[in-house]
Amino acid sequence: MRSNAQLAEFHDHAPQEDSFRDAVLEGLARSRKAIPCRFLYDARGSALFDEICRVPEYYPTRTELRILEDRAGEIAALIGPHCQLIEFGSGSSIKVRTLLDALDADAYVPVDISRDHLRRAADDLAADFPNLDVVAICADYHHPFRLPSRPVRGRRFGFFxxxxxxxxxxxxxxxxxxxxxxxxxxxxxxxVGIDLKKDAAILDAAYDDAAGVTAKFSLNLLARANRELGADFDITRFAHDAHYEEGAGRVEIYIRSLVHQKVIIAGRRFHLAQGERIHTEYSYKYTIPEFRDLARSAGFRPTMSWTDADDLFSVHYLETGG
Ligand SMILES: C[S@@+](CC[C@H](N)C(=O)[O-])C[C@H]1O[C@@H](n2cnc3c(N)ncnc32)[C@H](O)[C@@H]1O
Structure with missing residues (x-):
């Protein structure tokens, strides 16, 4: 058994459980049905996302990891000692390990909405980095949340x-x-890690892999509604639908109804026509200049931007203060 010293501190500011119910009921009542993508990540969704990261078509994870491995020393020199590292949407906290190996960090604050997955990942990391103060925050990062009230000796350093x-x-x-x-x-x-605009065929394959892992991840949203809300979705009557819209610069992800059908959720009845789609996620792609402009509009000063040899993915170092 682990001693307490090796466990992460855990702060739970997760949204109330009825927020999923409200989002599903409200989203399916719309003329263009939609459920926000944060609900894709329950414990099962987080585990499936980890599987997606290992499918051959999903190049972003391995490409970003390679950029981080190549640049970790440079990044550590820019950040300096004693930082408090805050990771937004930390998932399994895999990529941050490459940074932590190179950095002289005092504290790591993973922030994620997927409570059980976050707790496990934070405890694993605390065990592997015993000198690091690990404070996990379960929260929806769309809303402001408070950081641990520890004095910070170096920089506050965000990782997304x-x-x-x-x-x-x-x-x-x-x-x-x-x-x-x-x-x-x-x-x-x-x-910040940014996927770059590229050929539609590469993106379409990355978001709809041949083994069907991404489809499983997508349809888990309906399975989650069955588990948590007592809904009666028949998952076999739905399909994952993802494609790159070049004009909009985004991959659009939907769940498509294969037949005309009705579902009952929390006592409410919804009809889906054959071919009708429930929007679940956008994944916007940027060019390097587009993202640097976006960061400037938010008040950051972009300094370094790194990419891989094939220009698939990019990592950007931004500084606060104009
Ligand atoms: C695409 S995954 C990325 C995971 C990991 N950072 C990586 O790079 O492999 C997105 C992560 O953000 C989390 N997430 C999604 N929406 C969130 C929200 N609104 N608030 C907090 N975390 C969120 C998910 O639970 C998931 O772990």
Whole structure:
């Protein structure tokens, strides 16, 4: 058994459980049905996302990890000693290990909405980095949350990998980054992973892999509604639908109804026509200049931008304070 010293401190500011119910009932009542993407991540969804990261078509994880491995020394030199590292949407906290190996960090604050997955990942990391103060915060990062009230000797350093910022509409991404800049304060810095615009065929395959792992991840949203809300979705009557819309610069992800059907959720009845779609997620892609402009609009000063040899993915170092 582990001693307490090796466990992460855990703060639970997760949304109330009825928020999923309200979002599903409200989202399915709309003429263009939609359920926000944060609900894709219950414990099962987080485990499936980890599987997606290992499918051959899903290049973002391995490409970003390679950039971080190559640049970890440079990043550590920019950040300096004794930082408090705050990771937004930390998932399994895999990529941050590459940074922590290179950095002289005092504290790590993983923030994620997926409570049980976060707790496990934070405890594993605390056990592997026994000199690090690990304080996990379960929260919806769309809303301001409080950081641990510890004195910080070095910089506050934000980390937002995985191109997760692509799930925001561009104007929401600006608001989110502005909130991060406030949270990090003067002298703060942030590292953001951004998937780059590219050939539609590469993106379509990455978001709909041949083994069907992404489809499982997507349809888990309906399975979650069955588990948590007593809904009666027949998962076999739905399909995952993902494609790159070049004009909009985003991968659009839906769950498509294969037949005309009705479902009952929390006593409410909803009809879906054959072919009708429930929108679940956008994944915006950027060019390097587009993302640097977006970061500037949020009040950051972009300094370094790194990419891989094939220009698939990019990692950006941003500083607060104009
Ligand atoms: C695309 S995954 C990326 C995971 C990991 N950072 C990586 O790069 O592989 C997005 C992560 O953000 C979390 N997440 C999604 N929406 C969130 C929200 N509104 N608030 C907090 N965490 C959220 C998910 O639980 C998941 O762990």
């Amino acid at each position: 990998p995985g191109s997760t910022i692509g799930n925001f509409e561009p104007d929401e991404a600006v608001d989110f980054l502005a909130m991060c800049a406030d949270l990090l304060g003067d002298g703060g810095a942030m590292l």
